[in-house]
Amino acid sequence: MTDFAATRALFHLPEGVIYLDGNSLGPLPLAAQTRVGQVLREQWGDQLIRAWNDSDWMALPARVGDRIARLVGAPPASVVTGDTLSIKVFQALAAALALAPPDRRVVLSDSGNFPSDLYIADGLLTALGGRELKVVAPEEVADAINESVAVTMLTEVDYRTGRLHDMAALTARAHAAGAITVWDLAHSAGAIPVHLEQADADFAVGCTYKYLNGGPGSPAFIYVAPRHAGVAQPILSGWLGHAEPFAFERGYRPAPGIERMRVGTPPIVALSILDAALDAWDGVDMGELRAASIRLTETFIREVERRCPTDDCGLALASPRDPHARGSQVSFRHDHAYPVMQALIARGVIGDVRAPDILRFGFTPLYLSEAEVVQSATILADVIDTRAYEAPEYQHRAAVT
Numbered sequence: 001m002t003d004f005a006a007t008r009a010l011f012h013l014p015e016g017v018i019y020l021d022g023n024s025l026g027p028l029p030l031a032a033q034t035r036v037g038q039v040l041r042e043q044w045g046d047q048l049i050r051a052w053n054d055s056d057w058m059a060l061p062a063r064v065g066d067r068i069a070r071l072v073g074a075p076p077a078s079v080v081t082g083d084t085l086s087i088k089v090f091q092a093l094a095a096a097l098a099l100a101p102p103d104r105r106v107v108l109s110d111s112g113n114f115p116s117d118l119y120i121a122d123g124l125l126t127a128l129g130g131r132e133l134k135v136v137a138p139e140e141v142a143d144a145i146n147e148s149v150a151v152t153m154l155t156e157v158d159y160r161t162g163r164l165h166d167m168a169a170l171t172a173r174a175h176a177a178g179a180i181t182v183w184d185l186a187h188s189a190g191a192i193p194v195h196l197e198q199a200d201a202d203f204a205v206g207c208t209y210k211y212l213n214g215g216p217g218s219p220a221f222i223y224v225a226p227r228h229a230g231v232a233q234p235i236l237s238g239w240l241g242h243a244e245p246f247a248f249e250r251g252y253r254p255a256p257g258i259e260r261m262r263v264g265t266p267p268i269v270a271l272s273i274l275d276a277a278l279d280a281w282d283g284v285d286m287g288e289l290r291a292a293s294i295r296l297t298e299t300f301i302r303e304v305e306r307r308c309p310t311d312d313c314g315l316a317l318a319s320p321r322d323p324h325a326r327g328s329q330v331s332f333r334h335d336h337a338y339p340v341m342q343a344l345i346a347r348g349v350i351g352d353v354r355a356p357d358i359l360r361f362g363f364t365p366l367y368l369s370e371a372e373v374v375q376s377a378t379i380l381a382d383v384i385d386t387r388a389y390e391a392p393e394y395q396h397r398a399a400v401t
């Protein structure tokens with residue numbers, strides 16, 4: 001049994017805060033604090049450049065990748081870390097296009113995808129020329145998969161609504177049509193059980209600062225199915241994806257497997273923090289995590305709707321009501337979403353807002369209790385009931401929402 005009281009003790013959680021934004025930036029794992037001090041002093045400080053060998057810095061991107069692999073249903077040596085998610089989207093999409101039948105012109109995505117994924121696809125397709133990004137509504141994706149599609153580029157869990165795609169079914173459908181799949185796991189990794197290998201996914205990418213608690217800007221990850229790893233084109237052919245970086249050859253030869261998806265010098269301090277953050281997952285059963293997450297999201301919806309019926313409060317559930325059709329977040333629409341969230345944050349309940357009108361709350365069993373969820377519903381109902389959000393100090397929009 002996963003001991004969620006024990007995992008909670010692994011995090012620094014500020015007094016007086018109920019944190020419902022671990023889907024955007026996970027809290028600080030205490031082990032990360034210890035590790036970073038050690039890496040700075042003992043490795044960088046004392047070993048200096050010898051640390052690349054003596055502390056095995058060079059293997060860190062793949063070692064951390066292996067720890068993430070377990071959480072997303074991928075076999076060892078199929079995941080590597082580095083760069084940002086936007087860059088990994090570029091790499092995965094470029095490699096997928098190179099593997100797709102050459103006469104296919106369409107990259108298929110949906111309007112619930114995160115803008116950066118769509119912007120990156122726009123940029124790549126502009127550079128390549130002759131291809132088109134087709135964006136349909138999330139519920140129309142399955143029907144839009146046909147023989148014109150080269151690559152499906154989908155984010156499994158919608159960042160606004162939490163709606164969950166059926167990865168196995170859509171992957172099977174894409175394969176039946178001869179297309180290659182790219183899955184973005186930004187809101188899946190550490191949030192729900194993911195079975196990349198079982199679903200037969202081709203490429204997957206994700207970030208580590210959300211549910212994996214790797215810290216602001218922590219390195220992203222990329223998965224390449226073992227059947228493609230030896231043939232996939234890295235496209236961003238940097239020296240650390242070379243088969244022998246320290247041969248300093250003129251010609252690029254990709255590393256034999258997943259390491260070809262590395263680009264440049266790995267961010268060792270950030271990777272070390274991420275490595276320490278992943279300790280929190282060691283005893284966690286993803287099935288039990290999912291059950292606990294569903295309990296928390298169901299409690300939140302029930303408690304909010306009980307205290308604050310839609311007609312009275314103007315709150316409308318924006319997430320699927322079926323817990324199996326959503327990830328680990330719950331979103332409500334409200335006409336005054338932004339000031340409502342500012343008033344909530346002032347009362348210690350931290351969530352966030354996604355334009356134009358979404359109040360977004362993330363649920364993370366590793367460090368969040370049922371009692372806190374009930375309390376946050378009470379505070380939300382009170383903010384709306386008393387119109388506390390109308391106070392002038394909550395009207396000013398900050399740069400980051």
Ligand SMILES: *Cc1c(COP(=O)(O)O)cnc(C)c1O
Nearest residue numbers: 084085086114116155184186207
């Ligand atoms: C959070 C998120 C990103 C962010 O990309 P970065 O390069 O890490 O800033 C991209 N795509 C999706 C689907 C996300 O949820």
